[in-house]
Amino acid sequence: MDEKKVRVVAEWTAPSKVADLRSFLGLANYYRKFIKGYLKIVNPLTDLLKKDQKWEWTVKCQSAFDLLKQAVSWEPVLKFPEFDKPFEVQTDASDRAIGGVLVQDKHPIAFESRKLKDAEMRYSTHEKEMTGVIHCLDAWKHYLLGTKFTVVTDNVANTYFKTQKKLTPKQARWQEFLGEYDFDWAHRPGKHNDVADALTRKAVEEYVAALTLIESDFLERIRESSQNDVVYIKLVEQVGAGHIQKYWLNNGLLYAKGGRAYRTGGKSPAAYRFARAKQELLDEAKDSLSKAQRRMKKYADLGRQDVEFSVGKNVLLKLTPQIWKKISSKTVHRGLIPKLKIHPTIHMRFLKKYHEDALKETRKQAAQAPPVIRQEFDKDVQRILSHRTKGQSKKNRRTDYLVHWKGESKEDATWERDVTLWQFEKKIDEYLKRTGTSLTSMRASSSVGGGSLLAP
16 A cells, blocks of 8 residues: 555544544544444544543553554555546645545545645635645646546535636636646535545644753853952952942952943944844835836837937927927927926927928028917017907907007007017006006906097
8 A cells, every 4th residue: 555645644643632532533433334343443532532531541542543543544445546437536624734535436545634834824715725625636646637536625615716707826826737637526515524624633743842041151150260369359359449440340240341241342233133124125125116117118118219309409399499408318408488487398209300391491480479479579668558459259359558669759659469568567557557447447348349449
């Protein structure tokens, strides 16, 4: 008989409490009809389960325990597989372990059990059950690959695992592994899944950790050896009398002043470890930010084209098409009028290359500036003589002022729009005060008759 098949049962340690004994008997009772003289063998063990029975593991109990382990793991209980008959894999999981049994015609072929790892203990219930299934199928793949079999579990959620649509990375790996096997799921409540349940509740070895305290006898040896040192004894007496200030006494030993016994180098080791751990976290954070920045640039550059622009070249832009200064390889500084409330620095992806008209070299740029750019005058206003308002709707309504320029006659006065006289707001305010006119009345007058003309 293969030792690997019966290792779990053969290495089952003697129970140390009632709960462990119940777990073992749950396995043995399932195959009682295949064990000759089962009731006679198990009698010393069942006596320990009686009410108010004191726990005492005797030689008879140990003998019965060993006989049952041998009977369960040997023929006719444990049989050889027949590959022309279907297999059945029974699995179960507890909070600490997973286990399973490979069955054919209600006879066990092999047992499997192991303790859960620390990370696996934090799994949910159905994930622990699935871990048991994966472990058993991997252990018995030489029996199961290429054959049709049934997986029996007491967790009904796992029976729908094959049809689950949303999978975590871990579940996706499990589903890929299960894809190699041809099997059907079957649900069996835990109270009817005795063997696999008993294997998962097999007592896990308890480890006792010894606490070791490291103590040095260095100071004690100094104290003992100094009792025979005449010079040291005399020095201790002088320090105790206060004649020598260079040393001080502590627990019968002399210490030099200027240092502390519980410090090394004047620095706290805990502070150093904290600073080092903090620096490691900062370095890791900086490295992660740098990786994220490179990754963002990589995908952003997929939709970009590398276009170079030099200083002084014209480009297609909504405002002032000339580049004044190059900030970096991807950023330029545009030439803007200071009055415009627009940031002058722009990314090159917002620029387009300007192609000059080769057919009409004499074509000039448009003389009229865009509406967004404010017009500037190189002369000053002497006096505003009158104003007029045109347009009925708010969208088309406008106000013009008749401006008398300094150094020119009144006959040369010109009509100028209010938006172009932004340099002479004080002159406009003086005109409105002088005429007793308000902006509200000016807008209202335009709605009657379509326009007006007022003179001081």
